[in-house]
Amino acid sequence: MSLAVLCPGQGGQHAAMFARVADAPAAAEVIAAASKVLGASAQTLAADNSRYTNAIAQPLVCAGTLAHWQVLRTQLPTPVLVLGYSVGELAAHAVAGSMEIATCLQLAATRARLMDAASPQQAGLMAVLGLPLRTLEALCRAHGAAIAIVNGDDHAVLGGPQAALQALGDAAQAQGARVTPLPVSVPAHTPWLRAAADAFAVELNNAAVQAPRLRVLAGIDARAVTTQALVVDTLAAQIAQTVRWYEVLVQAAERGARVFLELGPGSALARMARERVPGCEARSVDEFQSTHGVVEWVNAACERAA
Known part of the structure; x- marks a missing residue:
């Protein structure tokens, strides 16, 4: 089977x-x-x-x-x-x-x-699609977030404080990524x-x-x-x-x-x-x-x- x-x-x-x-x-x-x-x-x-x-x-x-x-x-x-x-x-x-x-x-x-x-206050998760994992890792280091889930070579969920996720999301979108905040209030898997x-x-x-x-x-x-x-x-x-x-x-x-x-x-x-x-x-x-x-x-x- x-x-x-x-x-x-x-x-x-x-x-x-x-x-x-x-x-x-x-x-x-x-x-x-x-x-x-x-x-x-x-x-x-x-x-x-x-x-x-x-x-x-x-x-x-x-x-x-x-x-x-x-x-x-x-x-x-x-x-x-x-x-x-x-x-x-x-x-x-x-x-x-x-x-x-x-x-x-x-x-x-x-x-x-x-x-x-x-969990820290005002934290959560955000999905990012369209950037290589190494780029997402660099963005996380730069903005104080972390990779929570790897769904594919160019698809991951990031976690951390909301302010960090917002700044990172803006930077990712500027590089052509699709960014989706998730309805989760904790930075799970970080x-x-x-x-x-x-x-x-x-x-x-x-x-x-x-x-x-x-x-x-x-x-x-x-x-x-x-x-x-x-x-x-x-x-x-x-x-x-x-x-x-x-x-x-x-x-x-x-x-x-x-x-x-x-x-x-x-x-x-x-x-x-x-x-x-x-x-x-x-x-x-x-x-x-x-x-x-x-x-x-x-x-x-x-x-x-x-």
């Missing part, structure tokens, strides 16, 4: 993110667990602009991902890989069996709290959050976490996570280290992934897979009206890739 499951990070959450599966008992259990962690209805929060607030966004995104997985998992081929982007790496480990769903949702809330506490990474390692060590049953690739270096210790180390480290998503996709292709299903919310990871993995098929659940359509497409795509 050639299926890889993609678990997104923040930014793609939307009002209808649970609508496709809300009536399914397996998804309803996830939504109820998320509502308990959030202290309010997950579906109500998804329909409100507070869905972009870090403390709400991280558990909410994981809940959206896992609600779809719980409905789909018995109807799909066993994935060869589970890949997670930013907080999606936490959800990926729940998909892969490293932790229970309730544990994942609670850890997502804890992760957000620790990141908020460690050294500003070292204290959060250290604290989250303690939380992970105290949680019920085990080696994954399905293969997960770490966001920071694309290596296979095969032990409980590596689960803890990589999930904690990525809070303050660059996520190398392009390397993850390259490694996924080398390991035989040819069909990529993004569990949502959003469709950015499926789009990047299509752009970065030649010959693959990649779609998000958000592109379908029903889970039946998702299952039909995955099974057909896996047959084509066989």
Whole structure:
């Protein structure tokens, strides 16, 4: 089989993110667990602009991902890989069996709290497309920002104080880049959050976490996570280290992934897979009206890739 499951990070959450599966008992259990962690209805929060607030966004995104997985998992081929982007790496480990769903949702809330506490005020993330990585590295040094996520040779997410990002964005646009501020209020995956990474390692060590049953690739270096210790180390480290998503996709292709299903919310990871993995098929659940359509497409795509 050639299926890889993609678990997104923040930014793609939307009002209808649970609508496709809300009536399914397996998804309803996830939504109820998320509502308990959030202290309010997950579906109500998804329909409100507070869905972009870090403390709400991280558990909410994981809940959206896992609600779809719980409905789909018995109807799909066993994935060869589970890949997670930013907080999606936490959800990926729940998909892969490293932790229970309730544990994942609670850890997502804890992760957000620790990141908020460690973050400087007026900070965030910004996507830049169209400049070589070495140019972006130089701009970061010049303006006091850092590379948070590498999505491709000319596509990265930068993090840091908003003033630094604004100045850097202006300089990047002057060189022809496309700049997009992201709805994230912390400089995730940068050294500003070292204290959060250290604290989250303690939380992970105290949680019920085990080696994954399905293969997960770490966001920071694309290596296979095969032990409980590596689960803890990589999930904690990525809070303050660059996520190398392009390397993850390259490694996924080398390991035989040819069909990529993004569990949502959003469709950015499926789009990047299509752009970065030649010959693959990649779609998000958000592109379908029903889970039946998702299952039909995955099974057909896996047959084509066989």
